[in-house]
Each structure stands twice: as C-alpha cells, then as structure tokens.
Amino acid sequence: MKCFSAPGKALLAGGYLVLDPKYKAYVVALSTRMHSVTEGEPVAAAPNTSRIIVDSPQFLGGTWSYDFPVPFVGTLQDTSASRNPFLLSTIETILGYVEPESHATIKITIFSDPGYHSQNDAMVKESNGKRFLYHKDTISNVPKTGLGSSAGLVTVLTSGLLSYYKPELDLFSEIGLRTVHNLAQISHCAAQGKVGSGFDVAAATYGSIIYQRFDPEIINGLIKYKEEVFSSSPTEYSKKLQSVVNCKWEMIIQKCDLPPQVRILMGDVNNGSETPKLVSKVLKWRKENPEEAGNLYHDLNFYNMKLVSELLTLTQISIENPERYEADLISFVDDYSLIQLKHLIKMSGSSSNFPDSLKPLLDIIESVSSIRGGLQSLTKKTGADIEPMEQTILLDNCFALPGVLGGVVPGAGGYDAICLLCSEKAIPKILKLTAAKDAEELNHIKHELESSSIHRQQEFSNVDLDCFDPSLFKSVTWLDLHEENTGLVKEDPLHYVELLN
Ligand SMILES: Nc1ncnc2c1ncn2[C@@H]1O[C@H](COP(=O)(O)OP(=O)(O)OP(=O)(O)O)[C@@H](O)[C@H]1O
Ligand SMILES: C[C@@](O)(CCOP(=O)(O)O)CC(=O)O
Structure with a gap:
C-alpha cells in the first residue's frame, strides 16, 4: 500500500x-x-x-x-x-x-x-x-x-x-x-x-x-x-x-516560506467561482489595449516582486536577529492595525518614540496597498470583478484590525474569498473582533485588547476600531488552515x- x-x-x-x-x-x-x-x-x-x-x-x-x-x-x-x-x-x-x-x-x-x-x-x-x-x-x-x-x-x-x-x-x-x-x-x-x-x-x-x-x-x-x-x-x-x-x-x-510568526488567514466569502469568465475578460482587454495593459502589468509585477522580496527580508531578519524580529517587528504587528502602523512608522522620522527598524513592515504594507490598487484598476478597466466594491469594503475593514499586516482577494479575485497576512499570535483577536455581535461587544473587546497589549502609546490608542463594522463579517467563514510549505x-x-x- x-x-x-x-x-x-x-x-x-x-x-x-x-x-x-x-x-x-x-x-x-x-x-x-x-x-x-x-x-x-x-x-x-x-x-x-x-x-x-x-x-x-x-x-x-x-x-x-x-x-x-x-x-x-x-x-x-x-x-x-x-x-x-x-x-x-x-x-x-x-x-x-x-x-x-x-x-x-x-x-x-x-x-x-x-x-x-x-x-x-x-x-x-x-x-x-x-x-x-x-x-x-x-x-x-x-x-x-x-x-x-x-x-x-x-x-x-x-x-x-x-x-x-x-x-x-x-x-x-x-x-x-x-x-x-x-x-x-x-x-x-x-x-x-x-x-x-x-x-x-x-x-x-x-x-x-x-x-x-x-x-x-x-x-x-x-x-x-x-x-x-x-x-x-x-x-x-x-x-x-x-x-x-x-x-x-x-x-x-x-x-519559499512565509516569515516566522506571519500567517495567512483565508476567509471564505461566497460559493461559486467565476474564474474562466474573469480570465477571458482580462485577456480580451489586454489584447485590445496592449500599451495600457503593459503599463499596468509592469506596475503590478513591480509590487508583487517587492512584496516577495520584503517577505524574504523579514525571514532574513528573523534568522539574523531573532530578538529584534520579535521585539521591533512582530510585537508591533500584534498590537496595531496596519493603518496605525503606517502612521507610527511615518512618525518615527520626526519622533524618537518609534523604532526605525519598523521600516520593513512599511514596505510590506505599501506593496500590498499598491497590489490592491493595481487590481482595483484592472477591475475598472476590464469590467471583470477582480476586487469588487464588496471585497474592497471587507478588506479595508480588515485593515483596521490589530494583527493584520495586509490582505488581498487571492488568485483570480472575485467574490469567493479574502486572504489576510497577519501575525500568528493575533489570529484569536481577529476572529473575536470579526465575530462581535454589536458595537457594545466590540467596545468591550477593544478595552480587553488595550489592557493586554505590550505597546502603550500616548500618541495612539493601539486599538482604534471607529471605522470597523463587524456586521460585514457575517458572510465570512474563516477557514481553519495555515501555510504548510x-x-x-x-x-x-x-x-x-x-x-x-
Ligand atoms: N475528493 C475528490 N474526489 C473525487 N474528485 C474530486 C475530489 N476533489 C475534487 N475532485 C474533482 O475536482 C473537481 C473540482 O475541481 P475544480 O478545479 O473545479 O476546483 P478546485 O480545484 O477545488 O478549485 P480552483 O480550481 O478554483 O482552485 C471536482 O468536480 C471533481 O471532479
Ligand atoms: C487568474 C489566474 O491567474 C489565477 C486563478 O487563481 P485561482 O484558481 O482563483 O486561485 C488564472 C491561472 O493562473 O490559471
């Protein structure tokens, strides 16, 4: 056998x-x-x-x-x-x-x-x-x-x-x-x-x-x-x-391999896939608009490769300097949303409160944003629902959650799934926040998280959920899986x- x-x-x-x-x-x-x-x-x-x-x-x-x-x-x-x-x-x-x-x-x-x-x-x-x-x-x-x-x-x-x-x-x-x-x-x-x-x-x-x-x-x-x-x-x-x-x-x-303590979290949104229809719309547009498509593909490729190289950089840091990796990078991802991280990192230039070493995170955050921007452009230009508005809203809401480093509509895109890059340790928080029944429960979880976080900043509340709507996640089933390379x-x-x- x-x-x-x-x-x-x-x-x-x-x-x-x-x-x-x-x-x-x-x-x-x-x-x-x-x-x-x-x-x-x-x-x-x-x-x-x-x-x-x-x-x-x-x-x-x-x-x-x-x-x-x-x-x-x-x-x-x-x-x-x-x-x-x-x-x-x-x-x-x-x-x-x-x-x-x-x-x-x-x-x-x-x-x-x-x-x-x-x-x-x-x-x-x-x-x-x-x-x-x-x-x-x-x-x-x-x-x-x-x-x-x-x-x-x-x-x-x-x-x-x-x-x-x-x-x-x-x-x-x-x-x-x-x-x-x-x-x-x-x-x-x-x-x-x-x-x-x-x-x-x-x-x-x-x-x-x-x-x-x-x-x-x-x-x-x-x-x-x-x-x-x-x-x-x-x-x-x-x-x-x-x-x-x-x-x-x-x-x-x-x-290859995702960096240690970085996990993907897949959310199943809807059943049924339209991949062949999406692909034929994109290929038709590309054939009819070679120059415009060439430029968009060029930019998308640039940010795809930038993301790959930044993920490899994180892995490299984790090997060369595991303490720095944990204290200066991962622990920040655990506690802050990527929107907050972006602000923190930008502020690190003018204030000494935030470590410069957070910069590799900024590159990942910006690559993911640019990839999404490229896919949103492809959606508009081709008429194929690669990152449809519903998914944009869902991903933007995820970007307000502590622990989320980025996220995309994976593969051909569409309404089927979202895929987040997040800190392994933060996954229980993300599951809890997206399952909150109402604003009151959300507020309660937010206070719990604030009191248990490592980073307590004056400038920022590290859990800022003002623009997060948990009701959007009623249609999302988080799949019980992780990367196994x-x-x-x-x-x-x-x-x-x-x-x-
Ligand atoms: N456990 C299984 N036993 C027998 N056939 C299977 C099994 N799993 C998948 N298949 C075959 O694969 C088909 C599904 O393949 P399909 O390519 O449509 O989906 P997928 O590979 O799961 O997803 P995607 O291509 O969207 O990534 C089924 O209709 C069946 O023919
Ligand atoms: C659109 C495409 O590039 C990706 C499809 O990916 P998925 O099956 O949706 O994971 C098509 C392909 O690569 O076969």
Missing part, C-alpha cells in the same frame, strides 16, 4: 500575470491536503482487462471504474454512473506514459482534508490522527472553497499510479518530482480543456513557491500532436508524451487503514 498527500494553494500575488511566462507569482501551499492510498495486484480484473478503480468515499456515488486492455491502445472505458474528467484524464495520461505490459487491478482511495469543501451537514470520521468529513451529496454538488482540489487530486493520483507502475522511480528525487509535476500538468490541462498557468499543480507538487510558468506551447503542441496521430498510431503518441514528460521544462520553481509527501498507511472499505 502506497500513500501520498499534496497541498492546496492560495495565489497571494501574481494573478493574471502568472498566465504570461514573463512574470512570476507567489503561491502559498496550505495545510489542507489531498490524499491517495494505492493498492494494486498484477492480475487481470476480467479476461484481457485491467481495471483501475478510484474510490472517493467522502462523497455520494464517489466510485469510478476504468477498464482497459493490455497493451493499452489509448482510450479508456468509463463504466461509472458519473463522469470525473480529472480522473479519466490522469489515468489515460499515465497509461500512455508507462505503456503497461502486463495486467493489473488497482484501487486508489482518495481522501480530502476538510478545507476544500463547505462543511455543512458533513459527518466527521477520524483515523489515527487524520480527520475527514463525509458529505451527504455528490462531489459536484458539495460547494468547494477553491483551494485547488483538482490539482491536488491529479497530483496524488499521478503519484499513486507511478508508484505502482514505476516502483524503481524515486518520486522524491529531482527527476521523480519533475515527472510527477509534468504528468500532472498535462492531465490537469487536458481535463480542464485549456492550458492554465499551472501554479496550482506546481504548488501541489513542490509546496510554497515563487513560480514562473512553463511555455504553454509545450502542452498545446502535445494536444495538437495527439489530435493528429492518436487514432492511427497511439504508440507514436506515447513516444511523444514520454519525451515531453522526461525533458526539463523551462520554468522557475523557487521554494511542503509539497508532495509520502504518508503512513496507518493513517487510513481504518477508513478503507
């Missing part, structure tokens, strides 16, 4: 730009993970028939079965009641790549962590330290949170099948991970019917990364080749697939055995 898991993602900086191989993006891998458990034996399931069964027991009707002859001639029979394009495409791609020479009956069980889906009416099942939610409905009817479940699914399924068919390949070697990544990108694009930027599959494989995409022509060329030769010569296609998967794609995957990992079968049929 071979078990793997891969993380979900949040695109903190670089939405839309990441579609173009010219620009980089910052992708945070999350603690929400997709899991696969692979059991296989080298026997036919029926005369001249191999079978791959995928079981996803957390969802109603979550069993899919695929039969194929050996040698595999390229198309899969789907004998399941419902279709799941991500499974079909992954299995077809792997079989084309490995060209199995003997029969097999393989069962892969998929488990997904709670963060990927809405948790209404779900039943909890636990097994040796893992906790999964069992839903009453089918996978297509349970609302998703948009954390990249399909990319995680394709990545762990690819790993499970490769571990069966190519046991000699160390999936965690450089070549092994590259093979998983390239196969998963090809399968994910084929299932989606388009070649996206692939940051979600890259994060599922490698974890938190600074990502610069591969040339889309790599996969477009393969799809075109398949259309031309597949029906007459599937083995020719397999050769081409192998050569594309086995070569090194020109792209950047640079592993590891990509694909091998898991212990003991975590799952009690849940297997």
